[in-house]
Amino acid sequence: MSSHAHSVHHAEAPKGFIRHYIFSLDHKIIGTQYILLGLSAVTIGMILSVLMRIHLGWPNAHIWGFANGIMTPEDYLRTVTMHGTLMVFFVLTTVPQSGFGNYFLPIQIGAPDMAFPRINMLSFWVTFLAMIVLLAAAFVPGGAPISGWTAYAPLSSIGEIAGPGQGLGQTLWVVSIALFCGASLMSGLNFLATTIDLRAKGLSLMRMPLTVWGWFITACLAVLAFGVLLAACILVLLDRLAYTSFFIPGGLSVSGQLLNHSGGSPLLYQHLFWFFGHPEVYIAILPGMGIISHVLSTFSRKPVFGYKAMVYSLSAIGFLSFTVWGHHMFISGMSPYSAIAFSVLTLVIGVPSAIKTFNWLGTLWGGRIQFTAAMLFAIGFVSLFVTGGLSGIFLAQPALDLYLHDTYYVIGHFHLIMGVAAIFAMFAASYFWFPKMFGRHMNETLGKIHFWCTFVGVYSIFMPMHYLGYEGDARRYSSTEAVHYMTEMHAVYLFISIAAIITATAQLFFYWNFFSSWIKGKKADQNPWHGTTLEWSVPTPVPHDNFGGKLPIIYRGPYEYSVPGMADDYVPQHLAPELVARAK
Amino acid sequence: MGLRKSCSGSAAPAVLLAIVLLILVGSTLYFHIAKTWWFPPAITPVGHEIDQQFMITLVATGIVFVLAQVALAYLVYAYRDHGQKARFVRGSHTLEVIWTTATLIIFVGLGVMAQHAWGQVHFGGPAPGALQVEVTGQQFVWNFRYAGPDGQFGKLNPKLIDASVGNPLGLDPNDPSSKDDIVSPDLYVPVGRPIELLIRSQDVIHSFFVRELRVKQDALPGLVIPIHFTTTTTGDFEITCNQLCGSNHYHMHAMMHVMSDADFEKWEQQQEAQNAQ
Numbered sequence: 001m002s003s004h005a006h007s008v009h010h011a012e013a014p015k016g017f018i019r020h021y022i023f024s025l026d027h028k029i030i031g032t033q034y035i036l037l038g039l040s041a042v043t044i045g046m047i048l049s050v051l052m053r054i055h056l057g058w059p060n061a062h063i064w065g066f067a068n069g070i071m072t073p074e075d076y077l078r079t080v081t082m083h084g085t086l087m088v089f090f091v092l093t094t095v096p097q098s099g100f101g102n103y104f105l106p107i108q109i110g111a112p113d114m115a116f117p118r119i120n121m122l123s124f125w126v127t128f129l130a131m132i133v134l135l136a137a138a139f140v141p142g143g144a145p146i147s148g149w150t151a152y153a154p155l156s157s158i159g160e161i162a163g164p165g166q167g168l169g170q171t172l173w174v175v176s177i178a179l180f181c182g183a184s185l186m187s188g189l190n191f192l193a194t195t196i197d198l199r200a201k202g203l204s205l206m207r208m209p210l211t212v213w214g215w216f217i218t219a220c221l222a223v224l225a226f227g228v229l230l231a232a233c234i235l236v237l238l239d240r241l242a243y244t245s246f247f248i249p250g251g252l253s254v255s256g257q258l259l260n261h262s263g264g265s266p267l268l269y270q271h272l273f274w275f276f277g278h279p280e281v282y283i284a285i286l287p288g289m290g291i292i293s294h295v296l297s298t299f300s301r302k303p304v305f306g307y308k309a310m311v312y313s314l315s316a317i318g319f320l321s322f323t324v325w326g327h328h329m330f331i332s333g334m335s336p337y338s339a340i341a342f343s344v345l346t347l348v349i350g351v352p353s354a355i356k357t358f359n360w361l362g363t364l365w366g367g368r369i370q371f372t373a374a375m376l377f378a379i380g381f382v383s384l385f386v387t388g389g390l391s392g393i394f395l396a397q398p399a400l401d402l403y404l405h406d407t408y409y410v411i412g413h414f415h416l417i418m419g420v421a422a423i424f425a426m427f428a429a430s431y432f433w434f435p436k437m438f439g440r441h442m443n444e445t446l447g448k449i450h451f452w453c454t455f456v457g458v459y460s461i462f463m464p465m466h467y468l469g470y471e472g473d474a475r476r477y478s479s480t481e482a483v484h485y486m487t488e489m490h491a492v493y494l495f496i497s498i499a500a501i502i503t504a505t506a507q508l509f510f511y512w513n514f515f516s517s518w519i520k521g522k523k524a525d526q527n528p529w530h531g532t533t534l535e536w537s538v539p540t541p542v543p544h545d546n547f548g549g550k551l552p553i554i555y556r557g558p559y560e561y562s563v564p565g566m567a568d569d570y571v572p573q574h575l576a577p578e579l580v581a582r583a584k
Numbered sequence: 585m586g587l588r589k590s591c592s593g594s595a596a597p598a599v600l601l602a603i604v605l606l607i608l609v610g611s612t613l614y615f616h617i618a619k620t621w622w623f624p625p626a627i628t629p630v631g632h633e634i635d636q637q638f639m640i641t642l643v644a645t646g647i648v649f650v651l652a653q654v655a656l657a658y659l660v661y662a663y664r665d666h667g668q669k670a671r672f673v674r675g676s677h678t679l680e681v682i683w684t685t686a687t688l689i690i691f692v693g694l695g696v697m698a699q700h701a702w703g704q705v706h707f708g709g710p711a712p713g714a715l716q717v718e719v720t721g722q723q724f725v726w727n728f729r730y731a732g733p734d735g736q737f738g739k740l741n742p743k744l745i746d747a748s749v750g751n752p753l754g755l756d757p758n759d760p761s762s763k764d765d766i767v768s769p770d771l772y773v774p775v776g777r778p779i780e781l782l783i784r785s786q787d788v789i790h791s792f793f794v795r796e797l798r799v800k801q802d803a804l805p806g807l808v809i810p811i812h813f814t815t816t817t818t819g820d821f822e823i824t825c826n827q828l829c830g831s832n833h834y835h836m837h838a839m840m841h842v843m844s845d846a847d848f849e850k851w852e853q854q855q856e857a858q859n860a861q
Contacts, residue, residue, distance in 0.1 A: 155788040251806075252786065253786050254723070254788070305674070331801055336702070348688070350687065355687075364656075367663045379660055382656055383653060402799050407826070448597070
């Protein structure tokens with residue numbers, strides 16, 4: 001394997017802009033490409049969420065970009081769909097795994113590159129194409145689809161008759177997601193092969209950094225989950241274009257017109273979708289868990305508390321994530337008896353998640369905590385993970401889901417635990433690894449201002465959504481005007497909208513910091529945080545050939561901080577025992 | 585090196601973090617205890633049972649929430665870098681076993697407790713003599729059908745669906761039992777009597793929800809899904825659609841009128857008289 005990787009990795013970088021920066025085979029360039037793609041997606045996704053919040057807070061406001069400045073009910077749902085799809089697929093799935101994972105997995109395991117650099121390049125460009133196809137849906141006649149990121153059949157599979165955007169827009173959406181599935185499958189295989197085959201000498205599984213564990217388990221999930229979504233996409237496409245009836249039962253009358261389908265099952269779509277969809281939640285968060293463990297340990301100057309428990313709990317979450325999809329379907333009409341199994345399994349998956357939280361707290365305990373911007377985001381992650389995790393204990397009980405399902409409670413829950421927590425992990429990773437990636441530091445003061453605004457901001461946005469859920473307010477409503485009890489809650493909607501606008505604006509600190517530091521940030525040395533893992537053993541910025549042809553040998557575990565009897569408070573993984581300075 | 589040093593020594597971020605976390609805990613506790621925004625009162629026995637299960641879960645998770653956030657606030661404050669040496673600890677097997685067992689018991693325990701209410705809603709059928717009402721969702725209205733005096737729902741034929749001629753459900757006029765069926769845009773039910781709703785959809789997925797019943801059920805095309813309840817209070821309650829069903833999803837709204845037996849009979853007779861005309 002490694003000879004193959006070597007063969008594409010000449011000691012010198014390819015000459016020419018296109019081979020170097022566009023169609024690059026270098027995992028570092030590809031990782032950066034994924035991160036920039038994710039940054040564009042998150043920018044669009046965030047602007048769309050602000051537009052929704054403006055509309056909900058001030059229903060009569062004129063909004064730029066819509067015909068006559070009016071956001072119609074279908075415009076609102078188009079925005080919902082595009083926001084969700086961009087965020088879930090092109091941000092949460094893409095950046096922590098394909099972005100940071102691509103960049104740092106090979107370096108952290110002492111490999112010159114990914115196992116299959118050409119497939120790696122192909123994965124990126126197919127993902128890029130998928131995003132172009134998705135965005136194109138907004139510009140075709142009928143516009144973007146209105147069926148949300150879940151695209152439930154039959155709304156998504158009977159064509160234009162179901163509503164505006166359900167024609168060509170929905171077809172493009174399905175094609176985009178199918179492409180994305182293909183790219184994720186290729187990328188997942190690549191991560192697996194790389195982790196299994198290309199680890200440096202001495203890097204046993206139990207010496208891998210938790211980031212590598214996070215990426216590895218996520219790749220297992222991606223390989224098993226995306227194939228199922230791909231199947232679902234193909235069947236929807238056939239229902240739409242070839243008049244099959246996989247998801248469409250007989251006798252449907254839509255807008256007074258009898259459909260010529262029979263024998264399909266809308267529930268089948270939901271089973272396929274959520275068989276993917278629930279592991280997907282963990283695909284978004286497991287790399288983040290790895291990153292947070294890594295950052296907490298570095299800036300507490302302590303080994304990760306319970307390293308093995310962290311590995312086992314990651315694996316347990318990965319395994320269990322395939323057994324809980326039914327908790328999205330308690331009220332769908334599936335057998336109420338199966339709800340019991342899904343409910344108990346869902347509560348059981350809470351246990352490894354709790355184990356992780358306790359071990360993060362254990363890592364902080366007795367440490368020497370340094371409040372860098374990266375560390376602040378890591379601490380924020382722990383807080384958000386606790387809050388978002390506990391609301392899941394309610395939703396896991398079908399008796400309570402009867403009320404809370406499809407209300408704002410669910411929106412608050414999954415944004416905290418899947419959306420914002422994962423985003424906090426991406427911010428932590430950015431502030432932490434930026435010096436290694438670009439050879440310059442991000443500005444710490446701006447980073448801290450960014451943290452405080454964002455931390456207070458996201459709680460102000462998403463906590464009140466739980467209260468809207470208590471009041472029974474339904475999600476995906478373009479207006480509250482038809483429902484008396486929802487209209488009464490307007491003050492809360494307004495508060496959330498104001499918080500969202502402020503928080504979104506505060507992200508300008510990050511954009512400014514990211515791009516200005518890239519150009520003129522403070523120069524970084526090789527190991528600015530005194531880290532122990534391999535990314536800190538290579539020059540800054542990392543040369544084209546990561547280890548200059550001389551692969552490292554690993555002598556110890558990944559988090560040897562504050563080891564008694566040593567001169568420094570960190571002992572790098574690659575340092576030969578005879579070179580480790582002892583305390584005098 | 586310089587950067588790392590500049591982040592140490594100062595208590596400000598630790599204090600600020602601790603304050604923000606305590607405000608989070610304080611405000612969350614306040615809004616839950618004051619019940620500033622809360623569920624409307626339940627109107628069924630099972631609704632009260634669900635509320636009780638909610639409160640038990642709230643107390644259990646609330647304790648964990650407060651302890652975890654306060655612990656986080658304490659740890660970042662207590663162990664901020666003021667020049668001390670970090671403790672070299674790799675973990676604790678005992679602690680891992682304790683917190684794993686404790687969370688397993690609490691989480692699964694809650695799940696087991698909740699099954700009774702779920703079973704009440706979904707496992708048994710309604711009490712004998714329940715009044716059956718068929719609920720049909722379509723973009724973007726609800727229709728409620730009663731069998732009428734003969735106690736038989738008439739046949740439906742999707743080919744005949746035409747709201748403009750007053751046949752939104754496609755009632756087949758050739759079926760004698762369809763003649764006396766009552767179709768209403770709102771749901772009328774007598775208080776205290778077991779009700780069975782037969783939920784279906786004519787086009788895409790909708791979801792039937794009445795907050796005060798504490799029950800939500802998707803209306804799935806191709807399937808008739810029964811739910812049942814017995815109300816204890818009269819009143820007018822809002823019915824909403826909770827599954828994204830198209831542009832005017834937000835507008836798919838109806839009312840549930842829970843009436844005394846006498847009022848309900850009067851309403852039924854009015855409807856039958858209208859049918860006879």
